[in-house]
Amino acid sequence: MVKEIERAGLPVAHICTVTPISLTVGANRIIPAVAIPHPLGDPALSPDQEKRLRSSIVEKALKALSTEVDGQVVFAD
Numbered sequence: 001m002v003k004e005i006e007r008a009g010l011p012v013a014h015i016c017t018v019t020p021i022s023l024t025v026g027a028n029r030i031i032p033a034v035a036i037p038h039p040l041g042d043p044a045l046s047p048d049q050e051k052r053l054r055s056s057i058v059e060k061a062l063k064a065l066s067t068e069v070d071g072q073v074v075f076a077d
Contacts, residue, residue, distance in 0.1 A: 003027070011028075012027070013075075014028075017036045029065065029075065030064075031061050031075050032074065033057065
């Protein structure tokens with residue numbers, strides 16, 4: 001589905017826990033998530049730490065959406 005949305009001209013940021021799968025399916029903007037049971041959080045963190053973690057992931061996704069890419073890019077940092 002990510003590739004079809006991109007083909008329609010809309011950039012997509014794919015937040016995922018298993019980046020090799022995203023690479024295999026052809027997603028262009030890949031943002032690594034935390035873990036399969038908690039992709040956008042970590043219940044072991046304090047609420048403030050978890051909010052910072054979630055904000056960081058969303059900020060990476062927004063940066064990815066505003067970045068022109070040619071092919072697949074993993075936005076790890």
